[in-house]
Amino acid sequence: MLKKIVLIACCSLTLMSGVSTIASAQDLSVVMRFGPPEPRTEYRPRARNGYTWADGHWESRGRRHTWVKGYWLRNQRGYNYEQARWEQDGNQWRMHRGKWQRNQSDRDHDGIKDRNDRQPNNPRRHE
Structure with a gap:
């Protein structure tokens, strides 16, 4: 319920400022x-074992772009991790926030890459 209220408030504010917000299932x-x-x-710091570096990027805040410094993600x-990016669509620009995407080389979704998986077709059971 709180998410809906926040989303409605964000949409209302951004529409009034000439910026529109689009919600989807992914991001x-x-x-x-x-x-x-x-x-x-x-x-860009050296790689850290067990972490991914999220690159710094521009984000939209009101009618301005604000720089967000890079940071570590577990x-x-x-x-x-798919980095945040801006994409031009005609005369508009769309910002796609950074997000985690399921590894495509893990067909059975057990968290083990197919090339290292002794049982590549053994799906993980959700209990």
Whole structure:
């Protein structure tokens, strides 16, 4: 219930400011009439075991773009992280937030890559 109220409030505020918010089952994307500035050059730290680096990116806040610095995310077994990105669609720009996508090389969804799986067709049971 609280999610619906927050989503309605966000939609109302952004529509009044010339920005529209689109909710989907996977993610929340923002559509604007103007694109983001060029990405900033940001120091990328060395890889950390068990973590994925989320690159810094521009986000829409009101009628402005705000830079969000990169940060570490704990890895999720069986998933790959898809970085946040902006995409141009005609005269509009759509921001796709970063999200975890199920690893496509794990057909039985047990968290073990098919090439390392002794039983690649043994689906994990949900109890």
